[in-house]
Amino acid sequence: MIDERLLDDTDALARADARGALLALASAGARVRTGLRLADEAGLGGLRPEGRPRAVLVAAHGAAAQAGDVLAALGASVCPVMVLRPGPAEPDPALVHPVTRSDDFTLGLDWTLPGWAGPSDLLVVAATVGSCPGLITLVERAYSRGCSIVAVAPPGSGLAEAALQARGLPLPYTPGVPAALDGYSDGPDADLPREDPSDFWGVLAPLLALAQRLGVVAGGQEALIAAADRLDEAAVRCRPSAEAYNNPAKALAVQLAATLPLVWSDGSCASAAAGRFAAMLADHAARPALTGALPEVLTAQRGLFTGALGAGGDPDDFFRDRVEDDGALRLQVVLLRRTPHRRPGDERAAEEGRLPDVTDESSPDHLQDAESPVSRRTVARAHRLAADHQVGLRELTSVRSDPVEALAELIALTDFAAVYLGLAAESGGR
Incomplete structure (x- = not known):
């Protein structure tokens, strides 16, 4: 178990972050812009395939x-x-x-x-x-x-x-x-x-x-620059000085404490983000994670829900006392999605830099009308499977119309969460 108060101790985080992972994540947007500039100078802009x-x-x-x-x-x-x-x-x-x-x-x-x-x-x-x-x-x-x-x-x-x-x-x-x-x-x-x-x-x-x-991927360089902007926004929202109650990456890290994460995805873009999240959890949080894509994962991993890992209290209660928790390992589903059909208020929130679309904990009642009936039913079934077995399900959704921007939002949030989870565990052990 980790105490979320450790995540708000910036000095302890800095001491634990010997690899400089938080600083590296904050530079991701700059890495994208530098990479694009150097590629253009190397002759990519003049390539005529x-x-x-x-x-x-x-x-x-x-x-x-x-x-x-x-x-x-x-x-x-x-x-x-x-x-x-x-x-x-x-x-x-x-x-x-x-x-x-x-x-x-x-x-x-x-x-x-x-x-x-x-x-x-x-x-x-x-x-x-x-x-x-x-x-x-x-x-x-x-x-x-x-x-x-x-x-x-x-x-x-x-x-x-x-x-x-x-x-x-x-x-x-x-x-x-x-x-x-x-x-x-x-x-x-x-x-x-x-x-x-x-x-x-x-x-x-x-x-x-x-x-x-x-012509293998649609879009132009402006989409990649916009993705760099999304990475910069995530670096601000998920910065070490932002307290856990207002930092989506820290909140996700706390929620994943003492869990076996099941990182599910809906769509190819989300599947790529899920694979990255699992790799980051292993490397930076010393935490194994299982990935799977809807709808196949509902049958491939349903056996996990019927065992001891599927039973527990209310894993979605952010304010419960995790310091006094019994420490029993439990499942936690993290469902990554990209739904480019906006809901009322999403456009204004994006313009203000709040981007609640990647931190919403959605339920089947909040599924958008613009989604396909198949996707709507599949996601609703995932929520029902988790609820039936008292397993927490956290849904992280990007509503960006461009898949590269959506990918940047999802990966930036989950990268920070994996690093915070590892740093909190290390700080708590000192």
Whole structure:
């Protein structure tokens, strides 16, 4: 259990945040704008594609792979988008050059192209560290097959140079807040990749700009700039100095204390946000989470509701005394949605920067008339399943018409919540 009063102690939060995660999240909007500017300076603005690719292959790991998942969610209706994740590489006896500890992990990774990949396809290799041998080898393989190649990597890195040699387009990636990497210890995990939470946006910004240029994702750069504005707004609303009763991220963190989160999603945009939320909970809150998409998740995870995790008091009571709680683990559903049909008052609230649409705890009675009957019934059934088993359901909804803006709102809120949950637990243990 965590005491929500810990979340309002800004000094304690600062001491616990050795990785600088809160500062990194606050810089997410700036990372998007910087990424777009550098991509344009690298020649993306002058790119004249000859039609859309048959398929887009995104090879990455870590935060870059999560960015690829977002591209797959947003562009899958236009052309196939496949995220290639690494497998173990075969040992190379010819490898004789010295290896630093930071390279140990990436030297063991290998990526494989689908057998059908060829001249009609685009390979995008993305990495926050451009010295990954497996990705460099993949660029060489893709070039031999005639694939078009784009690399999102640090300027001057081995991966960026490999893209140039393969007649590809390197798009610059710039690191985020240096302090976010200083909190990693030199212990047994020091060889694992070091990424801060805003690295996700540092990769996603040029990736989406490229996809829009190719016609894989609808919209233009103005939509990405608007998404950066949404990230800035979330950073203000979810700042450490904002008290829990007026901070949606802190309120969500408190609600997730001593729970097994079930992160459900309605639609492809929300599914991408759900995957990101689960990853952030694991990395920054040491909390496992199960994801699932409506309507399949209602049957796939209903068995969880019939066991001990489904029983409990009133998990939605924000004011109950969690310090004196019995500490029993319980389920908590977080339902992420994008419903671009506005309700009365949403437009004015958005203009005033209040954006209640991403903090509403909706019930079936509040479902919008503009939604499809199928979606309305499915969401209502989810609420009923949770209510029947005394499980809390928190619905987080973005009403933004542009999917990139909606994604930014949902991910910004849940990113902050995951970090606050981890920091409160660490502060309480000191």
